[in-house]
Amino acid sequence: MKSMNISPAKGNRKLLKKLESRKIDVQTCYQCGRCSGGCPVADYFDLQPMEVVRLASYGMEQQLLSSSTIWLCASCDTCATRCPNDIDITALMDVLRELALRKNIKPAQPRVPAFHLSFMESIKRWGRTYEVGMIGAYKIRSKDFMGDMKLGLNMFRKGKLNLLPHSIEGKPEIREIFAGKGKEYER
Numbered sequence: 001m002k003s004m005n006i007s008p009a010k011g012n013r014k015l016l017k018k019l020e021s022r023k024i025d026v027q028t029c030y031q032c033g034r035c036s037g038g039c040p041v042a043d044y045f046d047l048q049p050m051e052v053v054r055l056a057s058y059g060m061e062q063q064l065l066s067s068s069t070i071w072l073c074a075s076c077d078t079c080a081t082r083c084p085n086d087i088d089i090t091a092l093m094d095v096l097r098e099l100a101l102r103k104n105i106k107p108a109q110p111r112v113p114a115f116h117l118s119f120m121e122s123i124k125r126w127g128r129t130y131e132v133g134m135i136g137a138y139k140i141r142s143k144d145f146m147g148d149m150k151l152g153l154n155m156f157r158k159g160k161l162n163l164l165p166h167s168i169e170g171k172p173e174i175r176e177i178f179a180g181k182g183k184e185y186e187r
């Protein structure tokens, strides 16, 4: 991880206001490091969870939204569970990913949002995952046309991939969720 100068003078209050509206209180962090110490993916991060919290407390949005960490976080919740101040770091990562997408920030790990968008698209349309359609959309977005081909064929042979989509009964409710998503983050 490269060193970074974290300064409140460079930050802005908008990010903090967003986090406050989601009841994510990053200001109570006293940098004990328990979140970073328990994170199973931390070795692959360019910012440790405790650094993400500190940067957020200074409103340093740009550094956060362009990091690999927000895309590599597995949302396992270990950090939030270990935090003595109950800071919801998992939700913080969610907010940062959502903001990065809304602001069209070039993702440091482009395959992750490509998968995320393809997955959400499938849920929005069918109310559940339609694997074949989702994989097709992911391949087009990521331009990774040949990756995992053998795995896909094996899954198909074993009947794990349905060629036709299955819908669910509660699609109107799903549509309502999508219609209201993230309005609190609009600028």
Ligand code: SF4
Residues within 6 Å of the ligand: 028, 029, 030, 031, 032, 033, 034, 035, 036, 049, 050, 053, 082, 083, 084, 085, 086, 087, 089
């Ligand atoms: S565990 Fe909580 S208080 Fe400790 S560094 Fe992480 S976010 Fe801050």
Ligand code: SF4
Residues within 6 Å of the ligand: 035, 038, 039, 040, 041, 042, 049, 072, 073, 074, 075, 076, 077, 078, 079, 080, 089, 090, 093
């Ligand atoms: S939720 Fe993300 S940051 Fe927290 S411990 Fe899990 S992978 Fe690490």
